Each structure stands twice: as structure tokens, then as C-alpha cells.
Amino acid sequence: MGSPKATLEWHGSTLLRRVTGIVGRSVDGPVVVVCAPGQDLPALDPAIEVVTDAREGRGPLQGLAAGLDAIGDRAAIAYVSSTDVPLLHPSFVRCVVGATNDDVDVVLPEIGGYRQPLAAAYRVELLGAVEELIAADRLRPAFLFERCRVLQLNDEAMLRDAAVARLDPSLGSVRNLNEPADYERAHALPPPEVVVERFGTLAPRSRPRRETVRAWTLGGVAAAIGLTLDEHIVAALNGDKISRDEQLPLAAGDTVAFMVADAGG
Amino acid sequence: MTRPEAVWSISGVGYDRCMQKPAPGGYFGKALVVDLGRASGTVKPLKESVLRSYIGGAGLGAWLMHECCPAAVEPLDPDAPLIFVFSPLVGTPLTTSAKFAVVAKSPLTGRLTDALASSHFAIAGKLTGHDAIVLRGACARPSVLMIDGDSVSVVPADDLWGLPAAEAELRLRERMGPGWRVAAIGPAGERLVRYATISHDGRHAGRGGLGAVMGSKRCKAIMVRARHKVASADPRAVLAAAKDLRERSFGAATAKYRELGTMANLLAFNAISALPTRNFSAATFDGAQSLGAEEIAELRQVARSSCASCSIGCEHLYDGPGGKKTRMEYENVFALGPLCGVSDADAVIAASSLCDELGLDTISTGGTIAWAMECAEKGLIDVPWLRFGDGTALLRAINEIGARQGIGELLAEGSRLASRSVGRGSEAFAAHVKGLELPGYEPRTLQAMALGLAVNARGADHNRSGAYEADLSGRHDRLLGGEPHVAGAIETEDRAAIMDSLILCKFLRGVFADPFSEWAGLLSAVTGWNVDAEELATTARRIVLAKRLFNLREGWTRDEDWLPERFLSESLELESGRTATLSASRLEGMISSYYRARGLDQTGLPSRATLGELELQELGAEARQLG
Numbered sequence: 001m002g003s004p005k006a007t008l009e010w011h012g013s014t015l016l017r018r019v020t021g022i023v024g025r026s027v028d029g030p031v032v033v034v035c036a037p038g039q040d041l042p043a044l045d046p047a048i049e050v051v052t053d054a055r056e057g058r059g060p061l062q063g064l065a066a067g068l069d070a071i072g073d074r075a076a077i078a079y080v081s082s083t084d085v086p087l088l089h090p091s092f093v094r095c096v097v098g099a100t101n102d103d104v105d106v107v108l109p110e111i112g113g114y115r116q117p118l119a120a121a122y123r124v125e126l127l128g129a130v131e132e133l134i135a136a137d138r139l140r141p142a143f144l145f146e147r148c149r150v151l152q153l154n155d156e157a158m159l160r161d162a163a164v165a166r167l168d169p170s171l172g173s174v175r176n177l178n179e180p181a182d183y184e185r186a187h188a189l190p191p192p193e194v195v196v197e198r199f200g201t202l203a204p205r206s207r208p209r210r211e212t213v214r215a216w217t218l219g220g221v222a223a224a225i226g227l228t229l230d231e232h233i234v235a236a237l238n239g240d241k242i243s244r245d246e247q248l249p250l251a252a253g254d255t256v257a258f259m260v261a262d263a264g265g
Numbered sequence: 266m267t268r269p270e271a272v273w274s275i276s277g278v279g280y281d282r283c284m285q286k287p288a289p290g291g292y293f294g295k296a297l298v299v300d301l302g303r304a305s306g307t308v309k310p311l312k313e314s315v316l317r318s319y320i321g322g323a324g325l326g327a328w329l330m331h332e333c334c335p336a337a338v339e340p341l342d343p344d345a346p347l348i349f350v351f352s353p354l355v356g357t358p359l360t361t362s363a364k365f366a367v368v369a370k371s372p373l374t375g376r377l378t379d380a381l382a383s384s385h386f387a388i389a390g391k392l393t394g395h396d397a398i399v400l401r402g403a404c405a406r407p408s409v410l411m412i413d414g415d416s417v418s419v420v421p422a423d424d425l426w427g428l429p430a431a432e433a434e435l436r437l438r439e440r441m442g443p444g445w446r447v448a449a450i451g452p453a454g455e456r457l458v459r460y461a462t463i464s465h466d467g468r469h470a471g472r473g474g475l476g477a478v479m480g481s482k483r484c485k486a487i488m489v490r491a492r493h494k495v496a497s498a499d500p501r502a503v504l505a506a507a508k509d510l511r512e513r514s515f516g517a518a519t520a521k522y523r524e525l526g527t528m529a530n531l532l533a534f535n536a537i538s539a540l541p542t543r544n545f546s547a548a549t550f551d552g553a554q555s556l557g558a559e560e561i562a563e564l565r566q567v568a569r570s571s572c573a574s575c576s577i578g579c580e581h582l583y584d585g586p587g588g589k590k591t592r593m594e595y596e597n598v599f600a601l602g603p604l605c606g607v608s609d610a611d612a613v614i615a616a617s618s619l620c621d622e623l624g625l626d627t628i629s630t631g632g633t634i635a636w637a638m639e640c641a642e643k644g645l646i647d648v649p650w651l652r653f654g655d656g657t658a659l660l661r662a663i664n665e666i667g668a669r670q671g672i673g674e675l676l677a678e679g680s681r682l683a684s685r686s687v688g689r690g691s692e693a694f695a696a697h698v699k700g701l702e703l704p705g706y707e708p709r710t711l712q713a714m715a716l717g718l719a720v721n722a723r724g725a726d727h728n729r730s731g732a733y734e735a736d737l738s739g740r741h742d743r744l745l746g747g748e749p750h751v752a753g754a755i756e757t758e759d760r761a762a763i764m765d766s767l768i769l770c771k772f773l774r775g776v777f778a779d780p781f782s783e784w785a786g787l788l789s790a791v792t793g794w795n796v797d798a799e800e801l802a803t804t805a806r807r808i809v810l811a812k813r814l815f816n817l818r819e820g821w822t823r824d825e826d827w828l829p830e831r832f833l834s835e836s837l838e839l840e841s842g843r844t845a846t847l848s849a850s851r852l853e854g855m856i857s858s859y860y861r862a863r864g865l866d867q868t869g870l871p872s873r874a875t876l877g878e879l880e881l882q883e884l885g886a887e888a889r890q891l892g
């Protein structure tokens with residue numbers, strides 16, 4: 001790719017910032033980034049935790065072990081994502097995590113006939129099994145799947161989820177970037193469509209208070225409607241998270257509500 | 266009104282003694298203590314050390330309550346004091362400084378309550394020559410208290426009894442002249458409705474039932490006329506600060522208040538599931554659009570106004586019933602609209618106007634009626650006409666409360682006492698803390714605010730604990746209360762303690778980049794003290810704890826710092842798919858952290874070290890002895 005995928009520019013942000021942001025929006029627990037020793041990372045949300053992979057070049061199981069270890073007892077299930085999936089959608093993550101149950105250790109999407117171990121949900125208790133495989137030099141995820149209970153979700157199964165069908169119908173969530181051309185093509189895609197609402201003194205007199213805008217980030221939406229995210233303005237994403245973070249990643253179907261920060265009365 | 270029953274001059278009654286040392290700039294160094302029952306008055310000197318420790322307004326009011334309120338007195342007993350407190354900034358050209366505090370033991374909570382109001386009464390009241398006016402005792406018949414500088418009289422006013430406060434104010438000024446300023450109660454205060462207000466110039470010292478305390482003294486109104494002047498220590502510096510502050514007050518930080526007023530909160534809160542609806546059974550309201558300022562301001566707003574000495578101009582007056590101009594605020598609209606399930610803007614404006622006329626706190630009125638609507642729908646009380654969403658029923662209920670007739674006799678007691686009377690599980694959804702009904706901030710989706718509501722001395726309150734600011738800052742997840750929420754709640758509580766004591770309007774808060782330093786600068790220029798931010802931060806902590814110590818003295822127990830059961834047992838679903846849950850253990854954890862940070866033990870009592878650090882040993886010893 002010419003430069004590390006994590007730092008690749010993504011419409012005013014970076015690939016890693018975007019993917020961690022999307023995952024963070026989709027789960028309740030901590031978000032952990034596993035990086036190589038000495039690896040430079042782009043700026044991330046302060047809530048994102050970074051751990052270093054103890055042994056470089058040991059493949060995805062080594063990263064998985066480091067991540068599961070960092071999560072510890074703070075969550076029972078971990079969604080694992082690669083860095084290079086800018087089209088990852090929260091509905092995809094929620095669908096995969098939501099498919100876990102007491103009889104399953106791994107929920108493994110199989111999209112277009114390909115298994116997606118880096119877009120899958122793992123029981124955190126698998127850490128011991130993963131470490132045993134690493135110690136035995138059995139470094140491919142397939143070895144782990146042989147040892148645990150795996151629920152595979154193919155395209156059809158994923159699209160049975162109403163939110164995934166509506167918001168990520170082409171399952172772009174698993175479209176990764178292996179070549180510069182992949183990156184160029186993905187980068188040239190139109191931004192996701194989001195609904196924007198403005199309240200209070202931010203509500204325009206001559207335009208509808210609710211409109212549709214295309215943008216990759218919160219900063220992009222603000223710019224599109226001529227607002228600056230200063231100390232007097234905040235935004236609520238889908239009626240939930242309050243933010244002024246211009247790099248907060250957005251996805252199709254989001255609603256962004258801008259309001260004055262000086263609440264009270 | 267007839268001739269005065271008693272006229273007396275307070276010159277010489279302790280006056281010379283308290284004036285032996287000149288008072289600091291901005292102060293007179295004394296409080297007027299009026300005994301309405303004995304028709305007598307005295308002057309209470311206020312030491313400079315006290316003024317510096319508690320400043321004025323709500324802070325000085327808390328200290329005066331320790332001094333003047335007999336332990337365990339019933340709030341509506343003649344011996345219970347009602348105190349009007351001014352502040353060092355009143356009378357200066359500093360924008361929004363024309364404010365006063367009214368302090369008493371609340372008939373709703375049995376604990377300390379203080380409410381702020383503003384405009385000319387603050388200036389004229391202070392320029393009678395007193396930093397505070399303490400009322401004790403009760404008049405033998407409905408009367409008006411007149412304070413004309415050092416001359417004080419009690420005048421029978423049977424003809425005013427029964428009038429709305431605004432009407433009484435108008436008549437008194439017509440009779441006595443425009444130099445007089447009047448704070449009065451309406452019919453609800455006369456009938457001792459436990460959440461009655463005291464009003465001046467269309468503004469209200471609203472929360473906690475101060476109007477009932479005044480009504481229990483058969484005091485329809487207090488009239489004040491300025492007879493003295495007070496100088497600032499450094500008038501030039503004050504003038505420069507006033508000019509600077511005035512310019513800043515025209516900026517973005519106050520635009521919301523200027524352009525739409527606090528009603529601008531309503532649709533925004535609805536969008537983030539923070540709008541209490543149908544007695545807190547939901548946090549979004551289908552009918553919100555029809556009540557949003559963005560929707561109705563152009564059609565209905567008829568005027569904009571401001572208090573004396575204010576350059577913000579937050580008052581937005583709407584076309585009310587019979588062409589009456591009605592001031593609409595977020596809290597009115599939330600409490601009389603979504604909280605009661607009412608989406609008819611005409612009904613909500615009429616209800617708000619009716620509350621003003623009767624002299625009722627709109628938040629407690631709406632909160633108590635919403636509780637009753639739920640009771641009626643569940644068959645716990647036999648009031649078939651009282652249903653969520655029915656604007657006509659809302660107006661009828663308000664009228665009956667004001668008259669203490671029908672269901673109003675029960676509801677005039679507030680939701681806590683009413684629910685104890687009804688029982689049958691209705692206490693679980695009576696939305697109050699310490700007896701004070703919750704304001705328009707949903708605690709499950711604003712969890713710093715949940716803590717602020719639970720622990721504040723006044724009860725469920727948004728003005729002494731503005732912790733929603735922390736929730737809406739984006740600095741923490743507002744659905745997952747924890748340590749950052751505790752820090753946010755304490756920070757906003759401390760800021761409020763200073764703003765409410767200086768006094769400056771909170772709508773100005775956004776213009777201060779470095780609040781404690783800037784406020785210390787203002788206080789120093791007015792008083793001549795060399796106050797810095799650190800001292801002011803300590804003062805804030807002292808004031809917060811002084812209020813807690815008063816409550817402790819009056820029998821406060823640890824379980825009063827809590828939220829009603831509904832908030833801890835019912836979750837809310839958000840549009841994002843997340844569930845907002847506030848568990849008892851999470852609230853308990855936040856309260857524990859709050860106590861630690863405030864220097865309290867886990868039963869909520871202050872440690873000796875904390876009392877020593879804040880120079881509160883005397884109040885602390887008294888609280889432990891009597892509490």
C-alpha cells in the first residue's frame with residue numbers, strides 16, 4: 001500500500017480512527033488496538049486502548065491473544081476487526097456480536113464464500129486455547145475453529161438481519177483494502193447518507209430543520225451545513241453519544257442532531 | 266390597605282455598633298430582622314469574616330439560616346424565618362447582577378431551600394441599607410411589610426388578600442408610588458400550598474414553597490424603597506469589568522437565551538431521550554414538535570424582555586389566554602406539557618399563565634399532577650377526569666390546587682406527602698428527591714445529573730446542581746455513570762454555589778473562560794478584598810457543605826440522598842438501540858465517590874478535617890449536636 005494501513009488518510013481522518021470509531025459505536029465494552037512493537041499509530045479517541053503485540057510476525061492469532069488478554073474480564077465477547085475495512089457498518093458488528101449465545105464460541109461470517117476471521121466475534125475465554133495454538137506454532141485461525149464451537153453466518157444469514165439488509169446490503173463491511181487500487185476505489189465512493197437535525201438557534205429559518213447530507217465524519221456533516229463544532233455546539237449521534245469530535249465516523253442511516261451546548265433553564 | 270398597625274425606625278437599634286468599622290465595598294454589613302408578630306425590628310451586624318466566607322445570596326442565606334432558624338421548627342410555624350438576601354454585586358453596573366435570594370426551611374422538603382429571583386426588588390431591597398432582610402413571626406391579619414430605608418411598618422392589607430401577586434404588586438405601586446418595589450404572594454401562598462412562589466415583576470422565587478412560608482406569616486407582600494447608596498471599592502475597575510462583561514454577553518454563549526429562550530431545550534432534549542414524559546415513564550414525547558420554540562415562537566411570541574441590569578434579555582413572552590402575555594420557559598413547558606402528556610400549546614401556555622396567577626411553582630405543579638394522572642389511570646385515586654394528555658383536566662387540577670379544593674387539597678401537599686397519603690405503591694413513581702419534584706432532566710439518560718439530583722441539599726434541583734452540563738459536554742458517556750460523572754457534578758455544584766452567592770445569572774456562565782478567576786476579580790473590585798480563584802473554590806465547598814450541615818441539623822438522614830424507585834427499576838430504550846439503565850448499585854457508587862470527594866464519610870457526615878479546612882467547626886458541632 002506504500003504506507004501502513006492504520007495511518008491511511010480517510011476523508012479528514014484515518015483508516016484506524018474510522019474503524020475503531022465504528023466498532024466503539026457498536027459495542028458496550030472497551031475497544032483495544034493491537035499494534036506491532038514501535039508501530040506509529042494515528043491519533044485515536046482517548047477512550048481507545050492500545051496494546052503492543054508481544055511477538056511480531058506471528059499472525060492473527062498472536063494479535064487475537066494480545067487483544068483478548070487486554071480485555072480480560074471486562075467483556076465476555078470480543079468483536080475482532082482488521083484495520084482496512086472503511087466501509088464497516090455498526091449494524092454488521094451488532095449482528096455478529098448479537099448472534100453469540102451460550103452454545104457458541106465464535107461467530108464467523110462467511111461472505112462471498114470466504115470466511116472472515118477478522119470480522120468475527122470471539123468468546124474472551126478462548127484466550128487459553130489461542131495461546132496453546134501459538135505455543136504449538138499452529139498460527140492459522142482455522143486451527144482455532146477446529147477446537148471450538150463456531151457459528152458461521154453466510155451472506156444470506158447476515159442479510160436476514162433487517163438493519164444489515166437496510167444499511168449494508170452489499171456487505172461492504174468486509175471489503176478490505178489489499179492493493180493501492182482497492183484503496184483508491186473505496187476512497188472514491190460517495191460518503192454515506194445521514195440525516196441531520198438542527199435545534200434551537202441552530203435551526204435554519206429558511207431551510208428544513210431536518211435534511212439529508214452525505215459525509216464520512218461529524219466534521220464533514222458540520223462543514224456541509226456551515227456549522228463549526230466549537231464550545232457552543234455539540235452533536236448527538238442517533239440520539240445517544242454526545243460529541244464535538246470532528247473525526248467521529250458516520251455510517252449510512254445515522255442521524256446527527258446539532259444543538260447548542262448551553263443547555264439549561 | 267389602611268394605615269400602618271406599627272411603624273418603627275430601626276436607626277440606632279444596633280446600627281451604631283455594626284457600623285463601628287466600615288463595611289467592605291458592596292456591603293452594608295448588617296441585616297434587618299423584622300418580627301412581624303411583635304411589630305419590632307432589630308439590626309443584626311454581619312461581620313466582614315462572615316461576608317467574605319459566604320459572600321451573599323444563597324451562601325449568606327445558608328449562614329443566616331443557621332443563625333436565625335430555631336432547630337426543628339416547622340417550616341410554616343411563625344418562628345420559622347423567611348430571609349431575603351442580597352449580594353455585593355447588586356447595584357453595580359455588572360450585567361445580570363440585579364438578583365436576590367429567598368431562603369427558608371421548605372414546607373415541601375423540611376430542609377433548606379433557596380430560590381433566586383431578579384430585577385428591581387434586588388436593587389431597592391439592598392439599598393434600604395441592608396444585606397439581608399429576615400422575617401420572623403406572623404402578622405395578626407393579612408398585611409404588607411413596608412421597608413423605607415430605616416423606617417419599617419406593617420400595614421393591614423385585607424383588600425389585597427386573594428389577588429394574584431402581579432395584581433397586588435400593581436395596586437401597591439399605584440398607591441404608594443413607583444419608587445417602591447414589591448415582592449408578593451398569590452392565592453396559593455395564602456392557602457399554604459407547599460410549592461407556592463414569591464413573585465416580583467413577573468419573576469418568581471419558585472422552588473421549595475417559599476410563598477407558603479410567607480403566607481403562613483400572613484404577609485401578602487414586602488415593599489422596599491431605596492434610601493441609601495453603596496459604593497464599590499474600585500468603581501473604575503468595576504465599570505471596566507461591567508463594560509467587558511456586557512460586550513461578552515452579546516456573544517454566542519448567550520445566543521440561545523436571547524433568541525429563543527430556554528424553551529430551545531425541549532426539542533433537543535427530546536432528540537436525546539432526556540425529555541421527561543408522562544411522569545417519567547418515557548423520555549421522548551410524540552407531541553414535542555407542537556411545543557418546541559422552533560415551531561411556535563414565530564406564531565405566538567409577542568415580546569421579549571429582560572430583568573433590570575441585564576443585557577441578555579432571556580424573557581420570551583407568548584400570547585396567553587385573554588391576550589395576557591405569558592413568560593414561557595423550558596421548565597414550564599416540560600412540566601405542564603410532556604410530563605403531563607399534554608401537547609396542546611394553548612393548554613400549556615394557559616396552564617403556565619394560571620400557575621403565575623395563583624403563585625405556583627410550575628415544576629412541582631406539573632410533577633405532582635403528573636403523579637396524580639398516573640395514580641388515576643392506575644385506579645389508585647378516584648379522579649376519573651384526570652388523564653394524561655388532557656389539557657382541560659390539567660387546568661382544572663391547577664385551579665383546584667390553588668383553591669385547595671377537590672383533588673387540589675391532596676395535591677397541594679406535593680407528590681411526596683400525597684403519595685404517602687395514597688400509598689398502594691404510588692410512592693415508587695412520585696418523582697421527587699427530599700420532597701422536591703424533579704426538573705426536566707431525565708436522570709437515566711443524564712447520569713451525572715442523576716447524582717446531582719440525588720445529593721443536592723435543596724432536593725431534586727437543576728439550578729444548584731447543573732450536572733446536566735457535564736452530561737451534555739460529550740466528555741463522558743452520559744448513560745454510564747461513574748467517576749467522571751461525579752467530578753462533573755461536583756464541578757457544576759461548586760460553580761453554582763458561587764454564581765448564586767455573588768449573585769450572577771447562570772445564563773451568563775458560558776461567557777467565563779476561567780470562571781473562578783474571573784469571579785474572584787469581580788468580587789475583589791467590588792469589595793476591595795484580594796480574593797483569588799483558590800479562595801473562591803474553597804468558598805464554594807464551604808457553601809455547599811454549610812447547606813448540608815443545616816439539613817443535618819434538621820434531621821437529614823443518609824437515605825434522603827437517593828432517587829425514586831422508578832428510576833432504578835425501569836430502563837429506557839434509546840433510538841440508537843442502547844438501553845439506559847441506572848442501577849441502585851451504580852447510583853450508590855457515584856454517591857460514595859461524591860461523599861469521598863466532598864470530605865464526607867460514607868454516612869454523609871463531614872469529617873473533622875473537612876470541617877476544619879472549611880472553617881465550619883461551629884456549624885458542624887451544632888449540626889451533630891442537634892441533628
